[in-house]
Amino acid sequence: MAVNINGSYGVNKELRAESKLGWVTFKWLASLIVCELPTILKASSFPHSQFIQMIIYIFLNLIFSFYMVSRPSTNPGKLMWEIIYASLAVHHVRYLPIDYYIR
Numbered sequence: 001m002a003v004n005i006n007g008s009y010g011v012n013k014e015l016r017a018e019s020k021l022g023w024v025t026f027k028w029l030a031s032l033i034v035c036e037l038p039t040i041l042k043a044s045s046f047p048h049s050q051f052i053q054m055i056i057y058i059f060l061n062l063i064f065s066f067y068m069v070s071r072p073s074t075n076p077g078k079l080m081w082e083i084i085y086a087s088l089a090v091h092h093v094r095y096l097p098i099d100y101y102i103r
Helices: 026-043 048-068 080-088
Strands: 002-005 009-012
Touching (some): 026 048, 048 080
């Protein structure tokens, strides 16, 4: 994971290695902050009679935010949100006939 230098500093072996705090990566912490902070702020608009629905709302958003930064088993090089974005993005590919370049 990290090479110790002088016993106190650590350097990642790879440039693209994920920085971790224990078993939690910083991407997970950032997704928790980015996704859950607006969720909690929006959840305060629930009336007191819908407390159970508010807890369910917060819990489902927490699961969704961790799902989006997890690595799928079929394509471990990308994150889940990158795969979803790539499948939804419009790719402008033009197919031209060979004689188009001969002119």
